[in-house]
Amino acid sequence: MEWLTQLPEFTKDPTFQGTVMVGLLSILLSVVKGYRDRKGRIAWGVSHGHTYAFPNTTPAEENVEVDGHDEIEEDSDVSDSREIDRKEIENQSVIVRTIEIWVQNIGGATASDAEVILNYRPQHFDIWPPLQYKELVNSDGRFVVIVKKLHKRQHFTLSMLVVGGEIPHVVGVSWNQGLGKEVRIGPQQLFSPWVGRVFASLMFIGISSVLYFSVSLIFG
Numbered sequence: 001m002e003w004l005t006q007l008p009e010f011t012k013d014p015t016f017q018g019t020v021m022v023g024l025l026s027i028l029l030s031v032v033k034g035y036r037d038r039k040g041r042i043a044w045g046v047s048h049g050h051t052y053a054f055p056n057t058t059p060a061e062e063n064v065e066v067d068g069h070d071e072i073e074e075d076s077d078v079s080d081s082r083e084i085d086r087k088e089i090e091n092q093s094v095i096v097r098t099i100e101i102w103v104q105n106i107g108g109a110t111a112s113d114a115e116v117i118l119n120y121r122p123q124h125f126d127i128w129p130p131l132q133y134k135e136l137v138n139s140d141g142r143f144v145v146i147v148k149k150l151h152k153r154q155h156f157t158l159s160m161l162v163v164g165g166e167i168p169h170v171v172g173v174s175w176n177q178g179l180g181k182e183v184r185i186g187p188q189q190l191f192s193p194w195v196g197r198v199f200a201s202l203m204f205i206g207i208s209s210v211l212y213f214s215v216s217l218i219f220g
C-alpha cells in the first residue's frame with residue numbers, strides 16, 4: 001500500500017472525500033437501478049388454500065327403476081340394506097378444496113406471455129383482478145393460462161375450487177424471457193407510508209456512512 005503515501009495532499013481534504021463518497025454512492029445506485037429496470041421478472045407463490053367438509057344435503061333416491069318402472073315391492077332384507085346404504089350416503093361429507101396462486105411482475109419492465117401451467121384443468125377457476133388472458137390444453141393434457149402482458153409491479157391471482165377431487169398442482173410459471181421464481185407468501189403487517197420512508201432514509205444514511213468510512217480509510 002505504498003502508493004497511498006504518494007497521493008496528493010488534497011485527497012485528504014474532507015470535502016474531496018465527501019465528493020468521492022457521493023460519486024461512488026450515485027454510481028452504485030445507478031448500477032442497481034439499471035439492473036432492476038432492464039427487464040421484467042415474474043414471481044409466484046401459493047398465497048393460501050383451504051379444505052372444507054360440508055354435510056351431504058342431497059337426499060338419496062327413494063326408489064330404484066327396473067326396466068323403466070319404479071320398483072314398488074321388495075322383500076324386507078333388501079329394504080333394510082337399501083335403508084342402511086341411504087343413511088351412509090347422507091352421512092358422508094362433501095370435500096371442497098380451494099387454493100389461490102399469486103403471480104406478479106417484480107421487475108422494472110413489462111413481462112410478456114406469462115404462463116401458469118397446471119397438470120390438469122380445475123373444475124372452477126377465476127382470475128382477479130380481471131385482465132385479458134387465454135387458456136389452452138397441451139397435447140399431454142396440461143392446462144395453461146396465458147396472460148399477454150404484465151406491466152411493472154402488476155399482479156393477478158388464479159383462484160381454484162374443486163368439489164370432491166384434488167386441486168391441480170402448478171407444474172411451472174414462465175414468461176417469454178425466462179422462468180418464474182417461486183417465493184414464500186404469508187400474512188404481513190402493513191405499516192404507514194412514513195415508516196417506509198424513515199426506513200429507506202436510515203438505509204441511505206447507513207450506506208453513506210459505510211462509504212465515507214471506507215473512503216477515509218483509503219485516503220486517510
